[in-house]
Structure formats: structure tokens, C-alpha cells
Amino acid sequence: MQKNALYILLADDDEDDRLFFKDAFEEIKIQTNVDFVHDGMQLMDHLHDPENKLPDILFLDLNMPKKTGKECLIEIKKTERLKNIIIAIYSTSSSEEDIEDTFIQGANIYIKKPSDFNTLKKIINEVVTVNWHYHTSGLNRDNFLLRLK
Amino acid sequence: MKWIPNFNSSNSLRVIFVIAVFILLFLSSIAYKHNQDLNESSKLVMHTYEINIQLERLMSAIKDAETGQRGYIITRNARFLTPYIYSRDKVNTSFIRLKKLTADNPVQQQNLQNLFKLIIQRFVSFENCLKYSDPKTYDKRKLDNHMFGGRILMENIRFKVDEMNDIEKKYLSSRLKIYDAEISLSPLFSISLFLVALCFILLAYRQISRDIERLKVFNKKLLISSGLIAESEAIGKFSTWQWDLDSQKIDYSDNQFRLLGFEPNAFVPEKETFLDFVHPDDKETVSKSMEGILQNKQLPFVYYKIMLPSHEVRYFKTTGKLLTDQQGSKILLGINFDITDEHLLNIELQERNKELEKSNKELASFNHVASHDLQEPLRKIQTFISRVSDADKAVMSQSARDYIAKIEVSAKRMRVLIDDLLLFSRTNTTKKEFIKSNLNELLENAETELTEIIDEKKAVITASKLPKLSVIPYQIEQLFINLIGNSLKYSQPDIAPQITIESEKVLSADYPDLLEQDVKKFHKITFTDNGMGFDPQFKETIFVLFQRLHSKTDYPGTGIGLAICKKIVDNHKGHIIADSTLNKGSVFTVFLPD
Numbered sequence: 001m002q003k004n005a006l007y008i009l010l011a012d013d014d015e016d017d018r019l020f021f022k023d024a025f026e027e028i029k030i031q032t033n034v035d036f037v038h039d040g041m042q043l044m045d046h047l048h049d050p051e052n053k054l055p056d057i058l059f060l061d062l063n064m065p066k067k068t069g070k071e072c073l074i075e076i077k078k079t080e081r082l083k084n085i086i087i088a089i090y091s092t093s094s095s096e097e098d099i100e101d102t103f104i105q106g107a108n109i110y111i112k113k114p115s116d117f118n119t120l121k122k123i124i125n126e127v128v129t130v131n132w133h134y135h136t137s138g139l140n141r142d143n144f145l146l147r148l149k
Numbered sequence: 150m151k152w153i154p155n156f157n158s159s160n161s162l163r164v165i166f167v168i169a170v171f172i173l174l175f176l177s178s179i180a181y182k183h184n185q186d187l188n189e190s191s192k193l194v195m196h197t198y199e200i201n202i203q204l205e206r207l208m209s210a211i212k213d214a215e216t217g218q219r220g221y222i223i224t225r226n227a228r229f230l231t232p233y234i235y236s237r238d239k240v241n242t243s244f245i246r247l248k249k250l251t252a253d254n255p256v257q258q259q260n261l262q263n264l265f266k267l268i269i270q271r272f273v274s275f276e277n278c279l280k281y282s283d284p285k286t287y288d289k290r291k292l293d294n295h296m297f298g299g300r301i302l303m304e305n306i307r308f309k310v311d312e313m314n315d316i317e318k319k320y321l322s323s324r325l326k327i328y329d330a331e332i333s334l335s336p337l338f339s340i341s342l343f344l345v346a347l348c349f350i351l352l353a354y355r356q357i358s359r360d361i362e363r364l365k366v367f368n369k370k371l372l373i374s375s376g377l378i379a380e381s382e383a384i385g386k387f388s389t390w391q392w393d394l395d396s397q398k399i400d401y402s403d404n405q406f407r408l409l410g411f412e413p414n415a416f417v418p419e420k421e422t423f424l425d426f427v428h429p430d431d432k433e434t435v436s437k438s439m440e441g442i443l444q445n446k447q448l449p450f451v452y453y454k455i456m457l458p459s460h461e462v463r464y465f466k467t468t469g470k471l472l473t474d475q476q477g478s479k480i481l482l483g484i485n486f487d488i489t490d491e492h493l494l495n496i497e498l499q500e501r502n503k504e505l506e507k508s509n510k511e512l513a514s515f516n517h518v519a520s521h522d523l524q525e526p527l528r529k530i531q532t533f534i535s536r537v538s539d540a541d542k543a544v545m546s547q548s549a550r551d552y553i554a555k556i557e558v559s560a561k562r563m564r565v566l567i568d569d570l571l572l573f574s575r576t577n578t579t580k581k582e583f584i585k586s587n588l589n590e591l592l593e594n595a596e597t598e599l600t601e602i603i604d605e606k607k608a609v610i611t612a613s614k615l616p617k618l619s620v621i622p623y624q625i626e627q628l629f630i631n632l633i634g635n636s637l638k639y640s641q642p643d644i645a646p647q648i649t650i651e652s653e654k655v656l657s658a659d660y661p662d663l664l665e666q667d668v669k670k671f672h673k674i675t676f677t678d679n680g681m682g683f684d685p686q687f688k689e690t691i692f693v694l695f696q697r698l699h700s701k702t703d704y705p706g707t708g709i710g711l712a713i714c715k716k717i718v719d720n721h722k723g724h725i726i727a728d729s730t731l732n733k734g735s736v737f738t739v740f741l742p743d
Contacts, residue, residue, distance in 0.1 A: 016529050023536075092524050095516075115531035115564065 005031035006128060009055035011043040011072065012036070012090065013064045017113065021059070024121045030128055040067025044075060047082055054085055057127065060107070062091040062098060070101060077106045088127055103144050110145045162360075165353040172346040176339055190328045197321040200250050200257075203243045204310045207264075210239035211271060211306060215299070218275050222282040233275070240268060254320075257313060264309045267302060274299040379403055386487040390418070394443070394471075394479040408465075408487050410457035428454035428462060442481060446471040452488075464492040516574055523567055531560045562705065569709040573694070576624060576716045586622045588615035588674075592650065595629035602637050612650040616672050618741055624717045631710045632737050636678035638704060641732070649677045654743070663724050663740065670743040671723070677736045682729040691727060 010021050018036050025034050035055070037043045043060075044067065046052055058076075062069035069089065076082045089102045089110045099110050109127065114120050123146060214236035220229030244265060251257035274295050281292040379402070382388050388405035392398075399420065403413035409426050416422070420439065427435045431453035438451045448469030455463045469483035534557050542550055592612055596603065603610070610633065633648060640646035652674045657664040664671055683691065683698055690696050692715040695708040711727075714737075718725040722742055729735035 014525070016532075020532055020536075092528060113528060115528040115535075115560075117532050117535040120532070 005033050006056045007053060008032050008034045008057050008059065008128070009043075009046070010034065010036050010059040010061075010090070011038075011040065011064065011069070012059070012061040013039050014061070017061070020117060020120060021124075024117065024124050028121055028125050028128070030125070032128065040064045040069065040072045043067070043072055047076065047085075048079075054082070057086045057088060059088050059090040059111075062089060062093060062102075070098075070105070073102060073105050073107055099145055107144075112145070162353055162356050165349050165356070169346045169349040169353070172342055172349070176342055176346070179339055186328050190325060193321060193324050196250065197317045200247065200317050201314055203247045203250065204313055207240055207243040207247070207268075208307065208310055210236040210243065211268065211303070213239075214272075214275060215303065218278060222278065225284075237272065244268075257316060260309060260313050260316070264306065264313070267306050267309060271299060271302045271306060274302055383407070386490070388485045388487075390483045390485070392420075392442075392469075392481040392483065394446075394481060396478075405485060408463070408485060409455065410459060410461075426455050426457075428456045430454060442469060446479070446481070448481070448483060463487055464489045512574070516571065524564075527560060527563050527567070530556070531564070534560065565705075566707050566709075569707045569713075572627070573709050573713050573716065576627070576713055576720065581621050581720060583619045584622055585617060585619050586625070587617050588620075588625065588652075591620075591622060591626045592629050594626050595633060598626075598630050599633055599637065602634070606637055606640060606646055608637055608640070608646040608648065610648045610650070613652055615650070615652045615674065616654075616743075618672065618743075620721060620741070621717075624720060628714050628717045628739070631714050632676045632739075635710060635737075636676065636680055636735070638706070639683075639699075639735075640678070640680045644679065647679045649675075651675050651677070655740075660740070663726070665722065665742075668722070668742040671740045672743060674739045674741065675736055676739075677734065679734040682731045682733050682735050684731055685729055688727045688729065692725065 008025065010018060012018055012021070022034060022036075025032055035046075037046055047054070060069045060072060064072075069091070073087060073089075076085060076087065083106075087107045087109075089098075089107045090113060091098065091111075092113050094112045102110060111123055111127070114123060126146065213232040217229050217231065217233035217236070221227070221233070244261070247261055248258070251261055277295040278292060278299060280286055281288045281295060378389070382402060382404035386408070388408050389402045390405055391400045393400075397420070399418040401418045405418075406413045406415055424432060424436055424439075435451065435453050438448065442448045448467065451467045453465055453467075455465050457463060464487070466486040466488045467483060469481050472480050472482055474480060534553060537553060542553070545553070589612065592615060596610060602608075636648050637646055652672055655671050655673045657666055657668055657671055660671075687696075687698055691698065692711050694712040696712075697706060697708040699706075715725055718739055718741070724740040726738050727735060728738075
């Protein structure tokens, strides 16, 4: 692991998506360490283990086996040690209901999984380079859903 | 509550009758008195005449004595003395009679007394005359004196008798005058009284016949309304009962017996027997509420089951109200409704509702499936294609490159289809929040959304002032996007699209076939374009889901856009129609309720 690099964690049960994600990070020129978990249970176990370093940004899929992304989000926000982790929802769904729910429960940004690899790279670049301090303080429903021009 | 007609006239009738009876009693008493008076007066006349006769008899007896005495003095024949001897008796008889007759009159008694004295003197004078005419004691001078004295006495007697007769006559005439006065007053008075009584009786007769007429009318109305009630009870499956709280008598309407499974009046209703009909489950509730009636004097709605003799179970609803009638007795009026049909219908409705809820949930989960599971593989196909870099393509054969391109187009089309389908189902399932919105603002938003294609086609969109309406804003915005987008898409090649949007208020009565008549006013918004138009025979079908008039190679589309428009307008209880002339342009008309 590289030191001073951003530590990124992706929780997604889809192997292809994890692959796209990994490739995209490799192609953008930012120093990152990327880890993967396969479901909600594994994610929570990983986070609760004090041995593990907490991620700088957690990309969270909503539709996961064993424990859904929403359940994980609620649990994280309830846990004192975890509640400050920056959480980017990373989902196929673009339903208003999902966006609304995760916003209320304290997620920082909502990313609809793109259907184009270049778009994915742009999104990841955007998310990793954003100044999270400013973004979070000015967070509202309109800029919660990440839209790329 | 006016349920007994008020006959006030019965009181006035009584008064009229009492007055008439009193007048008649008065009249008959007057007639009686009249009769008595007549009787009295005739007796009085008789009385006077009798006195007169007796006085004349007295006179004639004295005259007889005088004549007899004269005959005797002249002839000295004793035969002439006979009337003289009898005259004393006759005088006495008449005198006694007169004394009786004048017993009530002291003046006449006095006169009679004086007369009697004169008569005695006269008889003394007779004796003296006889004495001095006797040859033995003849004295001419004394005889002459006594004869002359007798003559004067005789005149005095006559005078006295005349006086007595005059008194009687005067008395009689004065009495007759009084009676006459009384009699002359009464006929006019009694006739007028009789007429008054007659008037009263006639008045009473008129009132009675009027009351009878009114009673007849009320009777007829009562008959009709009781018939109506019986009929409506049978049709409406309800029944009525009356419970006289004073006498504890309960009356059921005919239909009450029928609802309980009996013929009318098949048994005598009692408070206790009703419980026998109640289903065992509800006996306690019903008996409690029956006791409550007596305490609270009213009955709130009670719902319970009834077991008919045929063991059929019926559902009942009962309520009651306490009324006090004009006589002050307390009557509880109740209604029983047989709500079995409604109850069963309700149960059926509830079941259907559950089914609907279930199918709604299924629809929602279909949405979820569509938004996630269908999109997921598609997204991956697209992403994998995007992973094929230009460098990779360069080493591929031409046909492989073509196939890749075709896969890309198909995947894109699949995505548009899924997105449109989702949009279509969401216009139906998402919550419908109506907000008062300025349609011009929504139109501007729609134009912003379409900026790219508007600029590209150099389209000119002119809109008049649109109304402010209570709508679901994002849906109306979608409607505008779809309609304008449609016009832009099917524009004529080489002619800049011109879209005119106009609005006016119309009455629903002017469009009886199209619009719901409950809402009086609608806003008619027309979208007119100069596009390629379509064959008017398709003006209905273009709103049907997946209906397309063009091949997808010429005009890519899913056939969902206009179906969404229709759904949105339906959500607003409006109406949308289309008309067109091929190669001239189309008009889409949206009606939205005011």
C-alpha cells in the first residue's frame, strides 16, 4: 500500500462492476489504494474491525446480498467511529425514492452507475478530487445526485 | 314534529253549541212564562166577570125583593112576598161568594162591607115599609118616608155596585195592559233570539262539514303515506317499530315481521321475544343496548346479526329516537335496516381491495425489476463495448467493427425503451401532488430541456399567456417536453419548425362528447406545428402504447411518448386529442379542468 494515497473502499457484489472500478482507478492519475468487499455483511465486518484502516471514501452499492446498502448506510451513520466516513452511493437505480432515502440517511453523494467506461472515469475523478469539506457543508438535494456535464 | 293534524275548530264548535243551547233554553223559559201569563190573565178576566155577575145577582135579588114588596103592599096578596122572602137567602149566597172572590183585595172588601151595610139598611127599610103599610099599623107619613128612604138606599146600593164593578174593570184593564206590554215585547225578541240560535247552529254545521272534509283529505294522505312507507320498507329492506314506554306495548311494521322471517302479525311483539331472534354472538350486545334505551331514552346505531327460523343469518342495523306525542306519552320510534347485502358487498370490496393492493405491489416490484435487474446487464454490455478501445477496433476486421457498432445501437435503443417504460409506469404510480403552478414557467423549463434540438432545428416556438392551474408540475413539464419534442422530431425536412401554443377558457357544455360535464370550465391548450403531419385516421391510435406510424430506422422512438402524454392528461382529469393534415402539420389539443 502506498502511503498518503487515498484509501477507497467499494462494496459491490457484481464482479464486473468491481473490475470496471478497478480499471478506472488504475487509469486516472491519482494515487489511490482501492479495496473491495462483496456484500453488506463483509463491509460491516471490515469496518468494525479495529485492525482495518477506515476508508477516505466508501462507494456503496445499494442492491447487495445479506445486507443491503441502505442497511449498511444506517448502521454506519449510527456508529460513532464510522459516521464521518464519506459515503458515495453507487447504484444502477435512479429512482427518486432511493435518492431521497439515502440523502436523508446522510450519504454524501449519489452516483448512478454509468453505461460508458469513459464516463465512469470522469465520475471517479470528480468524486476523488472534490473538496469534501466544502461539498458537505453546502450539500443539498440538488447537488446530491452527481451529474456530469 | 307535526304528525297529528291540529283541529282547533273543535273548541270553537263546542262554544257555538253551548251558546245555541243556552239561547234555546232561554227561549223555552220565556215561552213557558208567556203561557203562564196568558193563563193568569184569562183567570183574571173570569174573576172579574164572576164578581160582576154576583154583584148583578145581588142587585137583582134586592130588586126582586123590592118588586115583591111593592106587589104585596099594593095587593096585600101574600104570594107577592115569596120573592122577598127568598131574596134574603139569594143576597146572602151572593154575598158569601163575593166575599171569597174579593178576598185578595182589601179595597173591595171594604166596599163589600159598606154595600152589606147598605143592603141591611135596605132590608130594615123593607121591614119598616111592610110595618107601616100594614092596615093595622098603617101610618102614611112614615110609610112615605120609608119608601122614599128605600128609594135613596136603592140608588146608593146601585152606586156602590157600579163602583165595585168599575174597580174590578179598572183592575182588570190595568192587569191586561201589563200582560199586553209583556206579550208585545217578547215575540220580536224571541224571534231574533231564535234566528241567532239558528245562525249559530248553521255556523256549527258549516264548521263540522269543513272539518269532515279536512279529515277526509288527511285520511287520504295518511292512507297514501302509510302505503308508501310499507312499500318503501319492503323495497329498502328496512322496518319500523314503536315502543310505548308507558304501556310497554310494542308495535312492529309489517316488514319487521318479514325481515324476521314471519308473515305480518304472526306473533305479538314483546321486548323479551326479540332477543330470541338475535344471533348467539350478539345477544349480549343487543340486550345491553336494549337496557340502554330505557336509561338513555334513545338508541344509537347498533349492529348485530339475526338468525331467521330457517337458520339464515342476516345483518341488522338498528337505531331509535324518543318522541313525546301530543297526549304526552313517550314513544320510542325505531328503524331496523337489513344491511346483509351491503355487508356482503363490503366484504367483497375489501377482498378486491386487497387484491388490488397486491397487484399494485407487484407492479411496484416490476418497476424495481425494470429499474435494476433489466438495466444491469444492459449497462454492462454498453460498458464493455465502451471498453473496446479505438486501438482494439483498428486490428478488427471491417465486419467485426460493424457488428460492434450494431450492438452499440441496439443496446442504446434498449436503454431508451427501458427508460421510457419506466417513465410511463412512474406517471401512474408515483404520488400525485397537485400544486398551483404557472404553466408558462413549466413551458420554459420544457424548452430549456429541449434547447439542444431546438437550436439544431432552428425551431421557433411562440406561446401565448397560459393559465395558472393546480397540476402535478413535473408531469405537465413532461407533457410539454413530449408534445414539443414530438413536433420537433416529425418536422418537415428543410423547413424550420414553427410551434404555436395557445390557450383559451372553454365550457365543458360545448364539448359534451369529450369532457366530463361535472366540471364546468376547462382550459383548452393547443399545440400547432407545421410538421409533416399524419394520416388523420391514426388520430386515436397514436396515443396507444407502442403504436408507431414510422419505421424506427427513419425516426427512432419507442411509441411511448404520446402514451405518456395521455396518461398525464388522464391523471389531471383532462382530455387530449390530435388532428392533422398530412404534409401540412398537426394540432394537439389538451383540455385541463379549471
